[in-house]
Amino acid sequence: VESYGPENLTAGPDIDLASEVIIVEGRADVINLLKNGILNVIALEGAKIPKTIIKLTKEKEATALLDGDRGGDLILKELLQVTNVKYIARAPRGKEVEDLTVREIMDALQKRVPAEKLRAKLKMKPKIELPQQVIDAAKELQGTLEAILFNEGTEQIGRIPVSELAEKLKEFEGVDIVVFDGIITQRLVDTASEKKIRYLIAARISDIVKQPLNVHLLTFDDISETDQHP
Structure with missing residues (x-):
């Protein structure tokens, strides 16, 4: 033991x-x-x-x-x-x-x-604690068709149009959380998994074919109901 x-x-x-x-x-x-x-x-x-x-x-x-x-x-x-x-x-x-x-x-x-x-x-959602900066970004991005990238220290390291997200995400290093006004697709999930990104947070989620263990997928609605860090 x-x-x-x-x-x-x-x-x-x-x-x-x-x-x-x-x-x-x-x-x-x-x-x-x-x-x-x-x-x-x-x-x-x-x-x-x-x-x-x-x-x-x-x-x-x-x-x-x-x-x-x-x-x-x-x-x-x-x-x-x-x-x-x-x-x-x-x-x-x-x-x-x-x-x-x-x-x-x-x-x-x-x-x-x-x-x-x-x-x-049991009609339960996992309690996910997200930093306030991420919750604020989700509110700020609605209707913009833009994405904000955060590192592990929750510092903003990029802001790009959603249309460029799938390509540009491959070029960034150290991304931990991606918040964007768009739809989470299988392509984005695969890229996030490869890049060891922990969270994809977007307006909605398409019918994901396979979700890896290491990436959390959330919608803006999910995080408006979650607990927050002080």
Whole structure:
């Protein structure tokens, strides 16, 4: 058992190596999964979701394996709101992950459900905290057919017409967020993924063929409803 991240979360040895991670509730759950040969596991250790977990769900494909009780239900809601967890798996009703056999663990993981499905069912949108500059840019750009590019420090590093965005985006380095008065297309999503851009925020989203894990797609309507950084 290892300690991981600034919060010293209980984890297995493969968290950094694995492209997929399994998030469980507590230390005893980690120990049970390790005993059964699952090494890419990490614990939340509390009802408040640690920053390390939020970061991991952005960087890796994450599955949460939660207890089949009310505690698991509450953690599920919190995870769906504040993280990018991709799948949800549950222990059988009334059982805890720490008590599951290897067959029950595998069975639960095989029956995992996409988090998006549960969000839709619960009518939940992920809580996304965006800097005020980005929210202001979204308001300012409406009706302009222009795009504003921000770096990781939320400094504006470019302002260009939307008609040139797909081409010009390839030339910029260090872009983290793109806000524009237009439509998010598959071409833009592919470019954003290649350039490691985290957010595309636009007036609307076309029918995206495939959305990569590392790019968040938001509309102006989405961000008018989200929490903000102070």
